[in-house]
Amino acid sequence: MTKLNYVVIIKVIQPKIISQGTETLLRKDFTAMNYRIVADSSADLAIKAINIPTLVSVPLKIITAEAEYVDDASLDTGKMVSALESYKGRSSSSCPNVSDWIEAFGDADIVFCITITSGLSGSYNSASAAKEEYESEHPERKVFVIDSLSTGPEMALIEEKLCRLIEDGLPFEEICASIKAYQKKTGLLFMLESMKNLANNGRVSPIVAKLAGMLGIRVIGKASDVGTLEQLEKSRGETKALPAIIEQMKALGFDGGRVKIAHCMNPEGAEKLKALLESAYPSVEIDVYPCRGLCSFYAERGGLLVGFEKALAN
Numbered sequence: 001m002t003k004l005n006y007v008v009i010i011k012v013i014q015p016k017i018i019s020q021g022t023e024t025l026l027r028k029d030f031t032a033m034n035y036r037i038v039a040d041s042s043a044d045l046a047i048k049a050i051n052i053p054t055l056v057s058v059p060l061k062i063i064t065a066e067a068e069y070v071d072d073a074s075l076d077t078g079k080m081v082s083a084l085e086s087y088k089g090r091s092s093s094s095c096p097n098v099s100d101w102i103e104a105f106g107d108a109d110i111v112f113c114i115t116i117t118s119g120l121s122g123s124y125n126s127a128s129a130a131k132e133e134y135e136s137e138h139p140e141r142k143v144f145v146i147d148s149l150s151t152g153p154e155m156a157l158i159e160e161k162l163c164r165l166i167e168d169g170l171p172f173e174e175i176c177a178s179i180k181a182y183q184k185k186t187g188l189l190f191m192l193e194s195m196k197n198l199a200n201n202g203r204v205s206p207i208v209a210k211l212a213g214m215l216g217i218r219v220i221g222k223a224s225d226v227g228t229l230e231q232l233e234k235s236r237g238e239t240k241a242l243p244a245i246i247e248q249m250k251a252l253g254f255d256g257g258r259v260k261i262a263h264c265m266n267p268e269g270a271e272k273l274k275a276l277l278e279s280a281y282p283s284v285e286i287d288v289y290p291c292r293g294l295c296s297f298y299a300e301r302g303g304l305l306v307g308f309e310k311a312l313a314n
Contacts, residue, residue, distance in 0.1 A: 034110070035108060035110050036055075036104075036112070037113075038104045038112070039115070039159060040116055040294075041293065041294055042116035042121075042292075043114060044152050059071045059072040060096065060116070062084075062092075062293060065089045069293055070293075071293030077296050080296065081265060081296055093120075095121045095122045098133060101126060101131075105134050110143075111142070112144050112179075113144065114159060115146065117228075118147050120298075142172055148183075149224075150223040151188065152188070152299075152305040153305050153307025156260050160258075165179070188305065188308075189220065189222050189248055190229075191242075191245055192221070193266075194302065195219065197297055197300055215236070217234050218238055220233050220234070220235065232248055233248070238269055238272075242276055253311050254311070257308060259284060261289075261305070261306050262290065262299070264296045266302045266304060271288060
């Protein structure tokens with residue numbers, strides 16, 4: 001079994017092994033219907049449920065003039081982050097192509113496919129084209145492509161919700177409708193210590209990125225309703241930024257639901273945020289884990305991504 005960039009312990013009975021490139025995942029095959037959840041690698045594969053269908057990760061790529069980093073289980077994320085910190089040229093990301101998605105769909109009867117926001121990547125468009133081709137070749141099969149309008153930990157919340165709906169035995173159409181409704185009840189906030197990569201790929205002004213780094217500013221923002229990055233406020237230092245994140249969560253409707261905190265080489269900051277949330281919401285469910293390649297590219301060293309459920313999510 002391929003070793004991921006984080007540790008997940010799962011008890012498996014009568015396991016089924018599915019491989020996608022260098023990504024090999026072990027999951028319990030608990031249903032007669034051949035379901036599959038497929039997500040691009042920005043999802044970070046943060047699922048911790050036991051009874052879940054087969055999950056396949058399709059890697060994105062981070063590209064510079066000096067190197068190409070494939071976001072699969074073999075990527076040394078720390079080495080990539082360090083290399084990008086010293087790199088001065090333009091950088092970009094590349095989404096999976098249609099054939100990558102179709103390979104990931106495999107022989108599944110029903111596929112739920114989750115992509116990074118279409119506001120940052122062409123992954124959704126590529127997956128949608130793959131759906132059309134796959135269903136054309138296999139009319140008896142169904143694929144539902146979900147534009148997460150987000151990334152990382154919010155995608156993980158969607159994945160876990162899909163697992164619960166499948167376990168409940170709901171029909172395909174009802175699962176699709178429930179996921180659309182659930183997306184309105186989740187959110188993503190981010191805290192960035194550096195915006196160098198965002199500047200290098202043209203998403204923020206290089207001057208703004210440089211000033212933020214020099215002044216020790218932490219930028220707090222969110223994934224907007226249309227899947228773009230929206231800056232909300234700035235804080236001087238992490239100590240002030242962490243409580244500010246919680247206030248922004250409250251403003252967006254958080255009231256103690258599930259939370260996922262992904263960090264880019266900042267476990268201390270993630271654990272501090274977790275402790276603050278647990279103090280304010282004793283029954284909150286929080287998972288903390290490291291970002292993989294694509295999310296590390298955007299979050300950069302010290303960054304945090306926080307996916308959360310809003311009030312009334314279930």
